[in-house]
Amino acid sequence: MEYTFTLKFKLAESDSDRDAVVERLGAAGCTDALVGTGVSGLLALEFAREATSAQAALVSALQDVRAALPDALLVEAGPDLVGLTDAADLLGVSRQNMRKYLTSYPDAFPAPVHAGAGSIWHLASILQFLMQRGHDLTAPLVEVSEAAMQFNLAKEAPLMDRYGEQLRSLLGGHVA
Amino acid sequence: MTRSKHSKKEIEKVLRYAEALGWTIKARNGCGHAWGTLLCPDNSAECRCGEFCMTSIWSTPKNPDTHAQQLRRVVDHCSVRKMREAAAMLGPAPQDQE
Structure with a gap:
């Protein structure tokens, strides 16, 4: 592949x-x-x-x-950290289309990594959301978004100290 | 244009396409893995294609077809070019709002 x-x-x-x-x-x-x-x-x-x-x-x-x-x-x-426009480009749909998912499913749509004027998501979480809604997505894109996310997480992990470790239990399963 | 031709015809085709859109091609004339460089005509403050404003062209890419497609995508995705095209079609470009 x-x-x-x-x-x-x-x-x-x-x-x-x-x-x-x-x-x-x-x-x-x-x-x-x-x-x-x-x-x-x-x-x-x-x-x-x-x-x-x-x-x-x-x-x-x-x-x-x-x-x-x-x-x-x-x-x-x-592809991992994406805005709505990036996600739309990767999926070959319009930005309006992506935005509609966000506004139509405020509860089910994954939580962003950064919320602000230009919110950012893990692409893997958006793809999961779309697959749960019956979208047939190409396997390589799903796989590669998950692998890229692991790379980015592993890269940041050394920044975490003992205090960060303690926080993990507090955050629990709250991560998107 | 007096640059040398790329020996892979599918890549040469993309290079001509890029040149027609104002991109500059700097050939290194036959030494090493890199055949040359593709340079964006719009490397300016509002241009956001960034790293790929300067893209290397391999002389023997692992897969010439794929390499040609990748180069083509860089040219087609140049954000300044897209903005100009949108502006020509719609008037002033809309502000991107999240």
Whole structure:
């Protein structure tokens, strides 16, 4: 199965030569990724990777990038954190359509990760919601959104201290 | 245009499409994994395509068809281009409200 996903990295200062960075990625087997270097200090890779599972695809991609650029820091895996427009684009529906779900099912629609002028959700939670409503979604997208979410959660986990551990029981099953 | 041609015809086709829309293609002339770079004509404050305003083109991608599609998507998803098209069709672009 081919999985499409994005990994974004913050580059180390020593990796400022963009041509050299791209060559190392090519040598490490990332020629199934589109490499974007339009923002200085950042690196975006849009992979279209063949693998037996989404998890295997993301893990092997991260391993390849690590081998090429040991000092690059993962910023975000995608598709995971999305606004309504992003979710609509990924599903090929209109933004109005997505918004209608939000307003028509205020109780069942998943809670956002960030609520504000531009609310953000885990894509996996929106896809779950839609599947519960009988939408037939493509398996790779569902799988890849779950794998990307795990990457982003794992990336943040080291920030959690003992106080955070205590909070977990207080928050209980309240997480969306 | 005097740049060299990409040896994969499906990629060369996308490069021409991008050029016709004002994108710049910088060929590295035959060294290494990267064949060259695709540069967005609109890398400006209101442009939000960000990282992919500068995108590498592989000389031997794992799958040339997929690589061509990925490049095509970058060109078609350029937000400034989309805004211009929307503006041309609808008048002033609407504010995005959550």
